[in-house]
Amino acid sequence: MGNDDRSRIAEEFRSFVEAATGMSSPLYAQLAAAVAEDDRILDFLLSLPRAKQQPMLLFGALALLGGPPAAPEELRARIRRDGDRVRATMLDRFTQTNEPARCAALVTALGDITGPVGLIEVGSSAGLCLYPDRYSYEFDGRPLGSRSAVHLRTATTGPVPVPDRLPHVTARVGIDQNPLDPADPDDRAWLRALVWPGPNAAPRLERLDAAARIAAREPATVLTGDLVDRLPEALDLLPADCTPVVFHTAVLVYLERARREEFAGLVRSLGVRWVAQESAGIVPGTARDLAGPEFFVLSVDGRPMARTAPHGGRIDWLPEG
Ligand SMILES: C[S@@+](CC[C@H](N)C(=O)[O-])C[C@H]1O[C@@H](n2cnc3c(N)ncnc32)[C@H](O)[C@@H]1O
Known part of the structure; x- marks a missing residue:
């Protein structure tokens, strides 16, 4: 070297x-x-x-x-x-930061789905983003969902399609190369160690603990392995009568570019809804100049919709979103 x-x-x-x-x-x-x-x-x-x-x-x-x-x-x-x-x-260990506040953008992307939703999160870490229906929200002060121990406040700009009800989630499946167990004290300690020190650390740690308790009470189905290899199998685990949604946040950045393309091609071929929050340029088709390093791009079915704060708290809907 x-x-x-x-x-x-x-x-x-x-x-x-x-x-x-x-x-x-x-x-x-x-x-x-x-x-x-x-x-x-x-x-x-x-x-x-x-x-x-x-x-x-x-x-x-x-x-x-x-x-x-x-x-x-x-x-x-x-x-x-x-x-x-x-x-x-x-x-x-692996970098496995798990931030439940990312669910606020997820619920805005799921708002047009009526009926049961089957969630598949690839790169799910401890699965804390698989419970958007178990958390409560405030979008610019407007409440959504009955009050939860995980209460997510989000400021928005632009025409964010804030739904008037939470998604009806009937199945939760995670895929991770190294799933963390939200009930395991060592895994929880690692998740806490991944929270950046600073003024946002205390609320993030509180949210993390509360979300881990919710996830531990109602465990998701978890597949260990690579997100491309195991996605078809995860889809087979969903009930027939739901809308399948594949989603991921801060995950594709860990894949080589060719593998990202392969994943995008696979998702498109499966006839599922696809929601991503990744850095600009990471989801094939989202331009690099859509967001600075401190923002993710929320894309739905491969189309960029919004800029989102990586640890939650802000959604800027794009004019063309
Ligand atoms: C930064 S964490 C994000 C966790 C969660 N999505 C969130 O937003 O809170 C990235 C996760 O992706 C997983 N991961 C990375 N590459 C993967 C792959 N090829 N297949 C499955 N999981 C992968 C890691 O193990 C890690 O748990």
């Missing part, structure tokens, strides 16, 4: 600075900027397989093992002192 790999990792951490700043995590922005310039930490990352060199895996592992480092000096000291445990955690 040479200088190219070192530069690639440094560049990834520099890009993360921008994302962390946009997502109100000045601490992670500061840590990521320090990593990008630190040869020792870059060496540490170079000793890991490429897929394990991601900023969130490093910061998540540190957060799990002793809380987020308070400053770059602490990060360096902990890698020196505790590098083996950090490495083992990064090898053992």
Whole structure:
């Protein structure tokens, strides 16, 4: 491994600075900027397989093992002192941030479906986005659904099609290469470690815990494996009388481009509804310039509809959406 790999990792951490700043995590922005310039930490990352060199895996592992480092000096000291445990955690775990607030955009995309809905989430992590009907909402202060422990407030711009009722979900199926169990304390600790420190952390942690309790009470069907390989099988698990909806958030970015195209082709061939929230340009057909790094693009059946805040709270409907 040479200088190219070192530069690639440094560049990834520099890009993360921008994302962390946009997502109100000045601490992670500061840590990521320090990593990008630190040869020792870059060496540490170079000793890991490429897929394990991601900023969130490093910061998540540190957060799990002793809380987020308070400053770059602490990060360096902990890698020196505790590098083996950090490495083992990064090898053992995947970036699996699970954010139930992403359900607010999902319910706006499902509003035109009358009758039962069968949800298939690919890349479901602990499945916390499979319960849009168990959460309650406020869109610009307008309530939707009876009050839940997971209450999602969203500010909107543009003609967001806020429905007047929640979807009637009759089946929930998740597919993940490494499903997390919302009832398992270790998996919950990892999910908590993936929440970025900053002013949004406390409400996110509260929401995460409440959603995990809801999911644990009413477990979804979960298939372990690759989202392309197992999707047809997941579809077979849905009851005949529902509208099948395949959805995903912050997942396709982990696939090679050719595999994303393969997934999109497969979904289109299945005759299902398709709802995605991914970074701009990730779903084939959504243009790269639709949103900045701090936004996802909500697409429905492959058509871009809105810009959404990745951790919820905001939906900007596109004029052409
Ligand atoms: C960042 S998490 C997002 C979780 C959830 N969709 C959400 O928005 O809260 C990405 C998830 O995709 C899963 N994943 C990534 N590539 C996958 C693949 N090829 N097949 C199945 N799952 C995959 C990861 O294991 C992880 O749980």
